[in-house]
Amino acid sequence: MYPPRSVSVSITGSGEIVEGDSVTLSCSSDSNPPAEISWFKGGTFVGSGRIYSISKISSDHSGEYKCKSRNKHGEKYSDAVTLNIMYPPRSVSVSINGSGEIVEGDSVTLICSSDSNPPALNFSWFKEDQSSAVGSGQSFSALQSGRFYCEAHNQHGSQRSDSVTVTGADRNVIVITTASGGGLFIIFIIIILFIMRKRRSVKTEDHTMKQNDLYSDVSQRVSEPLSEPDTASDALYANVKPSRFRGKLLNPEILRRCSTQLSNITERKRRTDQKTVNVSMTI
Numbered sequence: 001m002y003p004p005r006s007v008s009v010s011i012t013g014s015g016e017i018v019e020g021d022s023v024t025l026s027c028s029s030d031s032n033p034p035a036e037i038s039w040f041k042g043g044t045f046v047g048s049g050r051i052y053s054i055s056k057i058s059s060d061h062s063g064e065y066k067c068k069s070r071n072k073h074g075e076k077y078s079d080a081v082t083l084n085i086m087y088p089p090r091s092v093s094v095s096i097n098g099s100g101e102i103v104e105g106d107s108v109t110l111i112c113s114s115d116s117n118p119p120a121l122n123f124s125w126f127k128e129d130q131s132s133a134v135g136s137g138q139s140f141s142a143l144q145s146g147r148f149y150c151e152a153h154n155q156h157g158s159q160r161s162d163s164v165t166v167t168g169a170d171r172n173v174i175v176i177t178t179a180s181g182g183g184l185f186i187i188f189i190i191i192i193l194f195i196m197r198k199r200r201s202v203k204t205e206d207h208t209m210k211q212n213d214l215y216s217d218v219s220q221r222v223s224e225p226l227s228e229p230d231t232a233s234d235a236l237y238a239n240v241k242p243s244r245f246r247g248k249l250l251n252p253e254i255l256r257r258c259s260t261q262l263s264n265i266t267e268r269k270r271r272t273d274q275k276t277v278n279v280s281m282t283i
Contacts, residue, residue, distance in 0.1 A: 003074025027067030088157025112150035
């Protein structure tokens with residue numbers, strides 16, 4: 001009589017186990033009397049008997065398995081064997097690096113992720129309104145707005161993600177969202193700034209119109225024909241100073257016109273005085 005020895009586990013079937021297959025584990029040992037067999041996954045008991053079968057295996061069955069052989073003289077564990085279950089991509093999703101909004105001239109990076117064994121190495125990108133792929137690789141730079149999704153592939157199958165939306169914005173356009181009080185406050189500030197700018201524009205236009213009216217009035221007065229000067233008005237015109245007008249500095253062009261008119265008045269007065277002298281000499 002002796003306790004179990006030479007305890008081992010063998011796996012029936014091919015070396016690669018794909019999700020959905022059936023797998024059988026066999027435990028063998030040398031003992032006398034024959035031993036009782038128990039099965040463990042990790043440290044958890046999962047069954048008993050020399051044969052442990054799993055039908056329609058899934059990735060949840062992946063892990064290390066071993067058997068324990070026991071009789072009244074002792075017990076012994078086998079070395080662990082690993083079940084590595086292969087399966088196609090699943091839980092495929094797209095994440096957006098950033099806000100998901102494209103500013104003119106920039107791009108948004110989309111990243112495709114999936115759960116698969118072996119890991120997916122091939123990724124294809126699609127835009128919903130186009131039948132052919134628009135890109136490949138685990139990451140994709142979207143240069144335009146739209147709805148995008150990816151497909152992940154390995155040798156056991158493929159799966160596509162849900163679509164994500166990428167929006168676009170112009171650098172010269174301010175987009176305001178009024179979903180909160182903060183948005184309403186921003187709109188209020190913009191309205192105030194608009195009103196202030198409008199008032200400044202109106203004041204500038206009013207000042208320009210008044211200035212133009214002043215110059216027009218002065219120009220009209222200066223250009224009016226002058227009546228023949230008389231002795232009473234000579235003293236008045238003689239005291240006119242061309243450098244100022246009603247206490248305000250005038251446009252240089254207006255001053256020039258005033259100076260010309262005063263010169264004409266002086267010349268007319270001189271000619272009148274000369275005529276008076278000539279008449280007196282004749283008499």
